[in-house]
Amino acid sequence: MKRSLQRVLIGVKAGWQREIRAYFATPLAYLFLAIFLFTLSIFTWDVSGFFDSGAADLAPFFSWHPWLYLLFMPALAMRLWSEESQSGTRELLLSLPVSLTGLVIGKLLAAWTVAAIALILTFPWWISVNYLGPADNTAIALSYAMSWIMAGAYLSLGAMVSALTTSAVIAFVVGVVSAFLLTAAGWPVVSTSIRGLLGPAAADTLAAFSLLTHFETAQRGILDLSSLFYFLSLSVLMVSLNILLIQYRRRSGQ
Amino acid sequence: MLNVESLTKSFGAGAAVDSVSFTLGQGEVVGFLGQNGAGKSTTMRMICGVLDPDAGDAQLQGRSILTDRLEAQRLIGYLPEGAPLYHDMTPVEFLHFLGACHGLGRATLRAATDRVIADARIGDVARRRIAGLSKGYRRRVALAGALLTDPPVLLLDEPMDGLDPVQKQAMRALIARMAGDKAILISTHTLDEVATMCSRAIILDHGRIVADLAPEALARQHELGLEAAFVELVSARRRPS
Numbered sequence: 390m391k392r393s394l395q396r397v398l399i400g401v402k403a404g405w406q407r408e409i410r411a412y413f414a415t416p417l418a419y420l421f422l423a424i425f426l427f428t429l430s431i432f433t434w435d436v437s438g439f440f441d442s443g444a445a446d447l448a449p450f451f452s453w454h455p456w457l458y459l460l461f462m463p464a465l466a467m468r469l470w471s472e473e474s475q476s477g478t479r480e481l482l483l484s485l486p487v488s489l490t491g492l493v494i495g496k497l498l499a500a501w502t503v504a505a506i507a508l509i510l511t512f513p514w515w516i517s518v519n520y521l522g523p524a525d526n527t528a529i530a531l532s533y534a535m536s537w538i539m540a541g542a543y544l545s546l547g548a549m550v551s552a553l554t555t556s557a558v559i560a561f562v563v564g565v566v567s568a569f570l571l572t573a574a575g576w577p578v579v580s581t582s583i584r585g586l587l588g589p590a591a592a593d594t595l596a597a598f599s600l601l602t603h604f605e606t607a608q609r610g611i612l613d614l615s616s617l618f619y620f621l622s623l624s625v626l627m628v629s630l631n632i633l634l635i636q637y638r639r640r641s642g643q
Numbered sequence: 644m645l646n647v648e649s650l651t652k653s654f655g656a657g658a659a660v661d662s663v664s665f666t667l668g669q670g671e672v673v674g675f676l677g678q679n680g681a682g683k684s685t686t687m688r689m690i691c692g693v694l695d696p697d698a699g700d701a702q703l704q705g706r707s708i709l710t711d712r713l714e715a716q717r718l719i720g721y722l723p724e725g726a727p728l729y730h731d732m733t734p735v736e737f738l739h740f741l742g743a744c745h746g747l748g749r750a751t752l753r754a755a756t757d758r759v760i761a762d763a764r765i766g767d768v769a770r771r772r773i774a775g776l777s778k779g780y781r782r783r784v785a786l787a788g789a790l791l792t793d794p795p796v797l798l799l800d801e802p803m804d805g806l807d808p809v810q811k812q813a814m815r816a817l818i819a820r821m822a823g824d825k826a827i828l829i830s831t832h833t834l835d836e837v838a839t840m841c842s843r844a845i846i847l848d849h850g851r852i853v854a855d856l857a858p859e860a861l862a863r864q865h866e867l868g869l870e871a872a873f874v875e876l877v878s879a880r881r882r883p884s
């Protein structure tokens with residue numbers, strides 16, 4: 390038991406180090422961070438009129454997170470496993486005496502680390518909201534934490550999808566589409582039309598599986614344990630699928 | 644050291660590897676021969692745990708690749724076909740990554756890295772990006788990776804493929820230096836390499852072993868020598884049955 394945990398940790402460390410190096414050895418992480426922050430500014434300042442409202446509140450800023458994540462997290466995760474298959478290094482990786490579970494988690498953690506850096510770099514928003522008036526910093530910290538955990542859920546989906554294909558571009562497209570479905574199910578525009586088509590029960594059930602719905606309370610700084618549980622179990626599910634997919638391909642040889 | 648028992652694998656129609664069995668002892672350098680598509684790579688992939696067999700098993704010093712995967716993998720150095728590498732890394736970073744996967748400690752890893760960099764003669768490119776290295780260097784970096792933990796069993800899948808005569812000569816010398824305390828399986832489809840390097844040749848055709856003998860014995864089977872004997876062996880099975 391202790392020995393297998395130790396092995397998983399060795400895999401986590403190796404996978405994390407490898408991917409962090411890959412992100413920062415190429416312009417990928419820098420480009421990601423720059424475009425993410427730029428897009429987030431456009432949406433919060435221009436579209437939501439952050440300063441116009443005059444309220445010392447980050448809710449308009451957080452409300453954009455699910456929508457940006459559904460595009461940006463698949464971009465961050467798209468090459469985690471697809472590139473291993475594409476370049477043939479998966480062949481080498483699977484021949485090493487290293488825990489597959491550990492590698493899957495380690496690679497995901499590396500992407501999650503870049504997501505954390507992106508969130509940390511949004512500190513000017515936090516500073517400006519405190520400048521505008523007395524802000525509820527506990528609530529803001531909670532929103533940040535939940536946003537990061539939600540980013541992990543999007544990333545685990547993207548990483549799982551990248552194990553399905555040898556093409557990072559396909560992984561990105563499929564990742565965005567599935568992330569969109571998982572987000573938009575709770576979007577009022579979509580849920581009203583589902584309500585009309587399939588009835589309120591179907592609309593509510595679908596919305597219950599939406600990341601958007603679960604982030605709603607968090608973006609107002611309220612802790613909802615069921616949402617936390619939802620994000621975490623979605624991530625665990627995706628990590629398990631990711632491992633199973635690689636094991637399946639080890640059997641099928643594809 | 645390596646005991647392969649009835650390994651079998653099919654991809655859809657027909658068996659790519661059909662009940663292949665052999666053993667490799669310490670000090671043996673064995674040529675794994677066969678035409679393209681004979682099943683050499685598929686067999687090697689099953690031995691090192693990259694591909695699950697439909698049936699059969701491979702044991703490394705008694706450890707099964709099926710039931711004791713990681714412990715068995717610890718005993719193998721594998722050079723996959725085409726020598727895939729992480730192109731964004733330098734050779735040193737690549738070796739450190741492999742060491743991290745093996746769970747090597749810092750001091751052990753440093754000593755091992757220095758040793759294989761010297762053995763594979765990649766010292767002058769050790770801190771350059773792999774993406775910019777020539778094919779010969781890349782092959783040696785991949786080989787250095789396979790040698791990192793000084794494993795008792797080496798599986799080299801077409802190590803000479805795409806190398807020029809000088810590079811081939813260097814690779815041959817390196818393999819010769821490593822032989823002795825290891826069991827080495829070298830897949831190839833060129834015969835002269837087997838004659839110069841190997842003490843034994845296993846010939847695979849359509850997924851089955853058709854011969855397992857010393858290269859000299861194989862050459863004696865045909866008055867025109869090794870190549871003619873090989874052609875005769877692998878064309879015998881091509882006749883419709």
Ligand SMILES: Nc1ncnc2c1ncn2[C@@H]1O[C@H](COP(=O)(O)OP(=O)(O)O)[C@@H](O)[C@H]1O
Nearest residue numbers: 642643654659678679680681682683684685686
């Ligand atoms: N992943 C795979 N999917 C489908 N067929 C495969 C796969 N790998 C190998 N094969 C088939 O199995 C046979 C043996 O291939 P391989 O082991 O690569 O031969 P060799 O290495 O001797 O050239 C070939 O007919 C090849 O087409």
Ligand SMILES: [Mg+2]
Nearest residue numbers: 683684685724
């Ligand atoms: Mg081959």
